[in-house]
Amino acid sequence: MSTAKTALIIGASRGLGLGLVQRLLEDGWQVTATVRNPHKAEALQALGNVQIEQLDMDDQQAVIALSQKLKDQVFDLLFVNAGVKGPDNQLPGHATQAEVGQLFFTNAVAPINLAQRFVGQIRKDSGVLAFMSSVLGSVTIPDAPEMALYKASKAALNSMTNSFVTQLEQQLTVLSLHPGWVKTDMGGENAEIDVPTSTHGLIAQINAYAGKGGHHFINYKGETIPW
Ligand SMILES: NC(=O)c1ccc[n+]([C@@H]2O[C@H](COP(=O)([O-])OP(=O)(O)OC[C@H]3O[C@@H](n4cnc5c(N)ncnc54)[C@H](OP(=O)(O)O)[C@@H]3O)[C@@H](O)[C@H]2O)c1
Numbered sequence: 517m518s519t520a521k522t523a524l525i526i527g528a529s530r531g532l533g534l535g536l537v538q539r540l541l542e543d544g545w546q547v548t549a550t551v552r553n554p555h556k557a558e559a560l561q562a563l564g565n566v567q568i569e570q571l572d573m574d575d576q577q578a579v580i581a582l583s584q585k586l587k588d589q590v591f592d593l594l595f596v597n598a599g600v601k602g603p604d605n606q607l608p609g610h611a612t613q614a615e616v617g618q619l620f621f622t623n624a625v626a627p628i629n630l631a632q633r634f635v636g637q638i639r640k641d642s643g644v645l646a647f648m649s650s651v652l653g654s655v656t657i658p659d660a661p662e663m664a665l666y667k668a669s670k671a672a673l674n675s676m677t678n679s680f681v682t683q684l685e686q687q688l689t690v691l692s693l694h695p696g697w698v699k700t701d702m703g704g705e706n707a708e709i710d711v712p713t714s715t716h717g718l719i720a721q722i723n724a725y726a727g728k729g730g731h732h733f734i735n736y737k738g739e740t741i742p743w
Contacts, residue, residue: 524591525549526573526630527598528566529556531700532648532718535711536595538563539719545593548586573598573626574618583633592639593722595646596627599670601702606665619665624672628680638688642727646718647677649692651735656742674733674743681731689725693718694735 523540527533528549537549541563550571551557557568571582573596602619603611611619627647638645652660653670660667674692681690695714699707717736725732733741 520544520546521592522546522590523548523593523595524586524589524634526571526594526596526627527551528560529553530559531702532695532698532711532714533595533597534559534563535715536597536718537566539712539715540593541565543719548589548591550582550598573630574622576629579626579630579633583637586634586637589637590639591634591637591643592726593644593646594631594634594638595648595722596630597648598627599623599648599702601663602666602669606663608664611665616665619669620672623666623669624676627673628676631680635684635686635688641687644689644691644722644726646691646693646722647673649674649677649694649733651694651741653692653694654733654741654743678731687729689728690731691721691725692731692733693721694733694741696736 523545525533525536528537529551537547540547548567548569549560550569551560552572554570560566560568569582571578600619600622603615631645650670651657652667653674655671677692695718696709697703697707698714699705699710714736721734721738733743735741
């Protein structure tokens with residue numbers, strides 16, 4: 517029987533999700549990773565030994581189908597990484613109802629819906645459930661008012677996670693993680709750090725927190741962020 521740790525990474529076609537898969541493979545983990553579009557999975561495929569599944573996290577039927585397909589697997593880590601930035605103009609009155617609905621559904625509602633479906637498959641005692649939050653989701657931080665809707669969507673994710681955690685029957689470690697400001701399609705090329713720096717840090721925090729229990733809002737360096 518293999519003793520390798522197992523991970524399910526949601527949203528791994530590019531950026532931080534792809535980087536997380538790469539780090540985990542380097543560390544000897546067995547990884548299942550999802551992409552929305554299998555025709556855009558070349559970078560993930562090139563990493564080698566990854567079980568690739570198709571999932572649009574917003575599609576409830578697809579989430580149910582994937583949970584059925586993977587129902588016999590146990591995961592040491594479920595990492596819900598997928599997220600979107602939202603409309604270019606985030607001033608109230610500019611974004612449409614559909615854009616705001618899409619942003620909040622993808623960033624705050626769909627991750628919890630998915631976690632609810634898979635939580636029973638996270639390894640008892642030592643398993644970690646991680647959500648890709650952002651320091652911009654901290655309601656105490658005044659930075660980036662031009663991204664007001666994105667910020668509110670990550671604050672909503674943190675709040676939804678908190679509600680979810682309080683209803684859990686099992687002891688679990690839940691992490692709301694800030695990856696740093698990272699050079700990806702979303703973070704842009706002026707961002708402060710690269711994907712390897714961020715994902716090395718994120719995986720280090722996951723390993724450090726495994727088995728501790730509780731819900732923590734921390735960055736990739738392990739520093740606590742105020743809610
Ligand atoms: N980069 C930063 O500086 C930064 C800072 C703080 C937090 N974050 C968070 O980190 C996470 C990853 O960001 P990133 O910088 O790597 O962004 P990215 O390069 O834009 O990648 C976003 C990923 O999410 C996937 N995705 C989006 N909507 C999805 C859905 N409905 N179902 C499934 N997958 C979906 C995308 O898939 P497709 O390829 O199919 O579009 C892609 O794999 C996000 O949650 C983001 O909010 C990023």
